[in-house]
Amino acid sequence: MPAAKPLPPVGTEPFGLFTFRAPENGLWRKWRGLESDLAKERTVLEQCRENAAGCPPNAAQFLRLINAVKFKSGRDRLDEANRAVNQAIRYVSDFTQHGEADRWTAPLATFATGKGDCEDYAIAKYIALIEAGFAREDLRLVLGRDRAIRQDHAVLAALLDGHWLILDSRRSELIDDGELGNFTPMFAINGRGVQLFAAPYAKRLPLDDGLDATPAAADAADAEWTGAESADAASPLPGFLPLFM
Template sequence: MSGLKRSPLKKIAAVLLCWSYAFAVAATLEISDELLGQVQNKYGEAARQRIIQWQTLVRTAKDLPDQEKLQRVNEFFNQNIAFVDDILHWGVEDYWATPLEALATGAGDCEDYSIAKYFTLKELGVDEDKMRITYVKAYKLNQAHMVLTYFATPRAVPVVLDNLVPTIEPATKRTDLLPVYSFNGAGLWLAKARGAGQRVGGSDRLDLWTRLKQRMMNNPL
């Protein structure tokens, strides 16, 4: 379901790779008219409208409190992206889509929801230190899954932004999820229900992000 088919450590390495180029690709949230035209030509008018709505969300939500930003971003991507496994959507076992790709195609898997929410909230000014991409085991599905978590304070119980459940709930109420690892652009942590967890490394250890950064900068679609 989630597309998390490799071992946890390999998947974590791949995700840290993605976040290593996050700062370089943040500008992709500013969509030019030319790029909008490319989206429409390749994916149709509905895709163009999703991108425009994304731009409107970013433009109008910057001054809102964090909790309202979380709510709006979570609802937006849950409503505008349909879940599709990578093998069906991209023809490969595992593919990390950019927010632009996910919205243009209108589809993605759990990684793509979490990535899109993370990038958008970061663009809205939410402190990166308060956000983690969290690998979990989804008990009801009996498989790996990925969500975005937000910590109001370093030792707070995080809230969970998930494509499986429409409401944002405290992690302590998501007894269907077992946290394993969490990470953001700055590092990697052993995850737990309360607090940010034990840091076990930094994302700056990986240098394979260059290829992905070039794809984002040179061929975003």
């Protein structure tokens, strides 16, 4: 009998993939701009903790949410962050709210209007969990393509007890990353910056651990996440490997 074909290695990132540093592009600029906004908002939150009477209403609201998340533990902490942010924000597209295709908004700015789109939900959950004590290195803002509805989409992935759970603005419940069947992940973002997902099979990108992986974007410099609906979004972007077709 012929030897069984070995299974491909499984990565430790969400969806069982690997990641590598994305080239400088528009996402890096957006992320660095957001990091600057987050640093300013962190100062506001610190001032609110010292002087609750002088705290702006949006910051006070977000602090109450953080404290509710902090009061929980384990999966309940993730569940509280997901449900609370989903209930606090009403979905409005960036074009409708800001007149542009894709704007990333820090949580206090989002809570000031009570409106946002998918990445604003994910960013608010990311910061709420970090402020509540969840390990930053166990969180990923994941940008990808929802093939079922022909639209780019953003979620938050959180690592708990060795499993990645997805916090989604469209779902009140947490789901395992393996259950997001129509979602093609493109980019993962956290304190390391912008990372491209890579499939753990075939050719030919050596990674730090010695394994080979196929990059999710064969021409990474052209990889682009618009955050907006596209007529051909049901198909992978040019240069993207359909990881879950």
